Amino acid sequence: MIVSVNNIKLNFEKSGNGQALILLHGNGEDNKIFDKAIPILEKHFTVYAIDxxxxxxxxxxxxxxxxxxxxDIKEFIISENIAGPIVYGFSDGGIIALLLASMYPKLLSKIIVSGANINPKGLKAKWIILFKVMYLIKKDSKVKMMLEEPNISIEMLNKIEIPTVVLVGSRDVIKENHTKLIVDNIKNCKLQILDGEDHGSYIIHNGKIANIILENT
Known part of the structure; x- marks a missing residue:
């Protein structure tokens, strides 16, 4: 399905019934990364998987x-008349969820984020080097964004009042102390470290994330 919001056309898939759950993928991906999770989640939620x-x-x-x-996501929620959705975001999607909850505190009911950072320094050094090399070779503006953004302040995190769950793999690309910084500065926040998982191993084409979302809603 296609919807025009914020002067852009967004593709999304909608399925299931129940409370609205919006799924946001990471950098360079699309909503197909949730192909194993959606069949589980749509039994409990009205699922909106957005590109x-x-x-x-x-x-x-x-x-x-x-x-x-x-x-885009704010306007999508308004245009589709979605009341108090839960937003799950992976990586870039998690960054967007944090920003949404900070900037529009009445729009959402809960956020669950995986592998999110509030600034590029939250990435482990070897990944920053890798992304810099990738950008030098490909000049991909999506990679450029990761090297320069986001710029979420502690004050912005403090503005998040809705229940928040922060997920991170024990082998994630995000620094452990950076994740704890995020958790410590959100009022109603729970941290869940997933042992043995990397940045996306429990999410991309994997049903594990569906069960984790269900456990936290």
């Missing part, structure tokens, strides 16, 4: 910025 701008079947763009994506 972020410039990803999947959504409209192509030249420059990528997290704040643009935040406005």
């Amino acid at each position: 972020l701008r410039g990803h999947g079947s959504s409209e192509e763009i030249k420059e990528y910025h997290y704040l643009d994506m935040v406005e």
